[in-house]
Each structure stands twice: as C-alpha cells, then as structure tokens.
Amino acid sequence: MRLLEDLPKFTVRQGVSLKNFTSFKIGGEARSFFFPYSVSQLRTVIRKLSTTREGFYILGRGSNLLINDSPLRKPVIKLGRGFDYISKLEGNLLEVGAATSFSKLLAYCLKEKLGGLERLGGIPGSVGGVVVMNASSFGGEFSSFVEEVEVLDKEGEEKVLKKKEIDFRYRDSSLKKMFVTKVKIKLFPKENVEERFYYFLSQRLKKQDWSFPSAGSIFKNPSFKPAAFLIESCGLKGKGKGDVQVSPKHANFIINRGGGKAKDVVYLIELIKEKVYKKWNVLLEEEIIRWEI
Numbered sequence: 001m002r003l004l005e006d007l008p009k010f011t012v013r014q015g016v017s018l019k020n021f022t023s024f025k026i027g028g029e030a031r032s033f034f035f036p037y038s039v040s041q042l043r044t045v046i047r048k049l050s051t052t053r054e055g056f057y058i059l060g061r062g063s064n065l066l067i068n069d070s071p072l073r074k075p076v077i078k079l080g081r082g083f084d085y086i087s088k089l090e091g092n093l094l095e096v097g098a099a100t101s102f103s104k105l106l107a108y109c110l111k112e113k114l115g116g117l118e119r120l121g122g123i124p125g126s127v128g129g130v131v132v133m134n135a136s137s138f139g140g141e142f143s144s145f146v147e148e149v150e151v152l153d154k155e156g157e158e159k160v161l162k163k164k165e166i167d168f169r170y171r172d173s174s175l176k177k178m179f180v181t182k183v184k185i186k187l188f189p190k191e192n193v194e195e196r197f198y199y200f201l202s203q204r205l206k207k208q209d210w211s212f213p214s215a216g217s218i219f220k221n222p223s224f225k226p227a228a229f230l231i232e233s234c235g236l237k238g239k240g241k242g243d244v245q246v247s248p249k250h251a252n253f254i255i256n257r258g259g260g261k262a263k264d265v266v267y268l269i270e271l272i273k274e275k276v277y278k279k280w281n282v283l284l285e286e287e288i289i290r291w292e293i
Contacts, residue, residue, distance in 0.1 A: 011035040011080065018067050018076070021059060023124055025213040026262050027067030027291075032075035037082040039181055043156040045077060046179065050154060057291060058179055060129035061101060064215050068293040069262045079128070083181060088112070092187045093147065098128030098180045102135075110197060115190025116145050118197040122204040124216065128180040133287075134173045138200055143168035145185040151178040171220055171287055209247040212255035218269060219252055219284040227284055228252040234275040241267045262293050 012034050018027035036042040049056040059065075059078045083099035086108050094114075096105055102125050109117055119140030123130065134143045146168075149161050154177070167174035190196075208216075219227040231237065231251035238248040240257075242264035247253035254268055269286065277283050 011037075016076075018059075018062075018072070021078070022062035022065050022067060022215070023213060024062075024066060024215045024260070024265075025256050026069070026260050026265065027065075028069050029071045030076040031071055034075060034077045035080040036077065037080035039082075039152070039158065042077070042079070042179065042181065043152055043158070046152060046154065046156040049075060049077075050156070060099070060126035061124060063124035063129065064133065064217075064288050065291065066215060066262055066265055066288050066293060067291045070292075072292055074292075079126075079181075083128075089184070092189065094185050094187065096127045096183050096185065098126060098131075098182055100127045101125075102127055102130050106197065109187065110194050113189060113191060113193055114187040115193045115196070116185075116187040117142070118193055119200050121197045121201040122208075127183055131183050132173055132175045132180060133171055134168050136171055137204070141168070143173070145187060147184040147186050149175065149180055149184075150182045151175065151180050153178055207250060209249040209253045209255060211249075212257055213260075214247070214253050214255045215288045217252045217287050218254055219272075220287045222282050222284070225280075226252070230276045230280055230282065230284070231272055234272070234279055236272055236275060239268065239271070244268060246272070266290075266293060 012032060014032060016030045016033040018030055019025050034045050036045050054074045056075045056077055059076050079099040083097040085097045086100060086105060087095040089095055092114060102123055105127055106117060106121060119138040120135055120142060123135050123137060130142050131146060131149060134141055146163050151159050151161060153159060221227050228251040236246050237251045239246045242261055243257050244260040244264045245255055245257055246268060247255050254265055273284050
C-alpha cells in the first residue's frame with residue numbers, strides 16, 4: 001500500500017476485532033485499521049482514504065457506538081499517542097488532545113483543583129468524542145467550557161474554530177462532520193471540586209447500570225419527560241433479546257450480558273421506539289451512533 005511507503009512509522013492493522021474498542025463489547029472486524037500519531041499523518045490518511053469510494057470511520061473510545069457484527073466495508077481511523085495529552089496554558093486554560101480519555105482529564109482537574117467539569121463525572125469516552133457529542137449531565141454541558149476546537153475537515157485542511165463558530169446543541173454539534181484534533185477549555189479554581197465530583201459520580205452510579213457492557217443512554221431525553229421514564233411506562237424494563245436486555249435498573253440503557261449481537265440491540269431499539277410512539281406519540285431520537293447497521 002502506497003500509504004505505508006509515504007509513512008514508514010505509520011501503524012496499520014488488518015482484521016481488527018472492533019468489539020474490543022467499544023464499551024458495548026459488540027462489533028465485527030475492521031478490514032483496515034489506521035493509527036495516525038500526528039496531525040500530518042492524520043491529514044495524509046484522510047486525503048488518501050477520501051479518494052476511495054468507501055470513505056472511512058474515525059473511532060474515539062467507542063462509548064456511544066453500535067457496530068455491525070459483520071466486517072465493515074469502510075476502513076477505521078483511531079487517533080494515536082500524539083493526540084493524548086493535557087497542557088496547561090495561561091490562566092486556567094487547558095489544551096487537551098482529542099484522544100485523551102475524559103476520565104484522565106477529570107483526574108487532572110481534581111489534582112489541579114480546577115472546577116467546571118465535575119457534573120460530567122463518570123461520562124466515558126475521549127475528549128474528542130465528548131466535545132463532538134456535547135456531553136451533558138446534571139444540567140451541565142461540556143460546551144460551556146469550550147474556547148476553541150482545532151479540526152481537520154474532510155479534505156484534510158486544518159482549521160481553528162472559535163466557540164461561536166460551532167453549533168452546539170443538546171448532545172450534538174456541527175463538529176460531527178469534522179475530525180477534532182485538540183480542544184481548548186477554560187475552567188476556574190475551586191477548592192471543593194473533588195467533593196462535588198464524587199457527589200455527582202455517586203448520583204450517576206445510583207441511577208445508571210454499569211454492571212454489564214453498554215453504550216450508556218440509547219436515546220436523547222425528550223423535553224417533557226426522561227426517555228427512561230417513557231420506556232419503563234411501556235413495560236419494557238428488563239425486556240431481552242438474545243444476550244442483550246433493556247436494563248432492569250435504568251430503562252434507557254441496553255446491556256450486553258455476554259455474547260450480545262448488534263442485530264438484537266437494533267431489535268430492542270426499534271421495539272422501544274414503536275411502543276413509546278404508540279403510547280406517548282413521541283418518536284425517540286437515538287443518542288448512539290450506528291456503523292453499517
């Protein structure tokens with residue numbers, strides 16, 4: 001492959017099982033799996049793969065992702081070590097690489113006594129994924145602290161987007177069409193940040209089901225009622241299909257009890273949509289991302 005000739009230190013694997021890269025522990029193989037370690041390598045890969053008919057996927061921590069059980073048609077890109085870092089700039093401004101785990105960022109904030117993100121404690125995923133999905137919890141949104149985001153567009157051109165140039169919405173953003181490489185966030189000193197973090201984390205653990213692999217919340221919450229309430233009201237809590245199940249603890253979670261298949265997750269998703277629509281006249285919007293299913 002010419003790509004490997006252009007990048008002698010570049011890492012590419014063939015036939016990689018993707019279930020090991022998702023929190024759901026579900027998914028088939030990637031025929032080609034690329035690990036760029038720098039912006040220049042990522043740019044080269046994007047430009048090379050953009051010329052193909054299939055296109056490609058970019059993978060973060062796979063925490064809100066459902067992947068088909070069959071081998072994927074498109075190659076997969078996962079950011080390498082060069083995108084995993086935290087740098088403190090002037091004041092309380094942080095520059096964070098997109099591949100940095102959100103838990104690593106939170107641990108840094110606790111150590112440095114920087115407040116702002118503690119409401120989001122326990123949210124899985126990479127910082128890149130968190131900003132793209134505009135993660136939110138307990139009334140707080142990640143976008144509240146964003147100053148700017150550096151991205152590559154689908155042609156591999158580098159851009160720096162100020163917050164006002166990004167359309168942040170409820171658990172969504174205009175960044176989905178781009179490739180985030182780093183984020184700058186502005187936080188503030190807070191002495192009791194650790195106490196607040198563990199309070200919100202304990203509330204999350206009380207309500208949500210982390211006993212089995214899952215993708216977290218399957219649906220976005222409608223404006224008038226939480227999705228979990230609507231699903232439970234339809235008698236679907238604990239409903240199973242194969243080795244997957246609507247969580248008996250939190251109805252907006254679908255859990256993988258071992259050996260779960262993507263097709264069975266989709267069956268439960270469609271069943272939930274149908275039942276909730278019939279009872280509440282509301283079509284639930286999925287929060288998870290699907291690949292080829």
